[in-house]
Amino acid sequence: MTHGLIEVGGSIGLQNKGREVKKMAISLNSPNHIVVGSRISNKLHPGNIIDAQFSAYFQLAHAWLYGPVTGVEFAKRLKDEPIRILSDKIECIIDGTVKAMGSKLHIEYADGESHDVDIPFPLGEPEHPFNREQAEAKYFCLVVPVLGKEKTQEIKALVEELEEGSVVKLLHMIA
Numbered sequence: 001m002t003h004g005l006i007e008v009g010g011s012i013g014l015q016n017k018g019r020e021v022k023k024m025a026i027s028l029n030s031p032n033h034i035v036v037g038s039r040i041s042n043k044l045h046p047g048n049i050i051d052a053q054f055s056a057y058f059q060l061a062h063a064w065l066y067g068p069v070t071g072v073e074f075a076k077r078l079k080d081e082p083i084r085i086l087s088d089k090i091e092c093i094i095d096g097t098v099k100a101m102g103s104k105l106h107i108e109y110a111d112g113e114s115h116d117v118d119i120p121f122p123l124g125e126p127e128h129p130f131n132r133e134q135a136e137a138k139y140f141c142l143v144v145p146v147l148g149k150e151k152t153q154e155i156k157a158l159v160e161e162l163e164e165g166s167v168v169k170l171l172h173m174i175a
Contacts, residue, residue, distance in 0.1 A: 002055075005063065013064030021111060025091045025105070027092075027106075028098055029095065029099065044067045052156070060090060072145035073141075102121060140152060
């Protein structure tokens with residue numbers, strides 16, 4: 001529901017860093033709009049990580065400002081003022097042409113230029129799978145804050161050699 005917005009919004013946001021956004025419109029199908037796009041307080045300005053995960057507003061604003069990689073930093077930014085300001089400029093609309101987990105994004109900049117993106121298959125869907133680099137980036141952003149960089153690297157190396165290695169060793173490393 002929000003993965004496409006994270007991927008595309010993060011990419012476009014980083015390419016347009018510092019450029020003022022006038023408004024954004026996210027198009028979602030009706031079921032997804034109910035789950036992540038309703039304009040209610042806990043979606044617009046979530047107060048906890050669960051509400052943030054189910055907020056198209058927060059997810060897009062976070063990705064736009066800080067890039068598409070999520071993780072522990074995500075939770076630390078619930079009260080981030082730039083995210084709140086950008087979230088207020090986002091509108092979620094129901095669009096019957098959007099299928100499954102897809103979405104559409106319309107961006108209007110303060111200079112009058114606009115940009116439209118159709119995201120039929122978000123990252124992680126079978127039609128648009130993670131590549132190795134994206135999977136590793138996701139792994140590192142989630143695991144390094146918990147286990148540290150060295151242990152995270154060791155686990156990655158062990159998993160890469162798992163056919164020749166030991167599952168028991170892996171279990172000891174993560175226990």
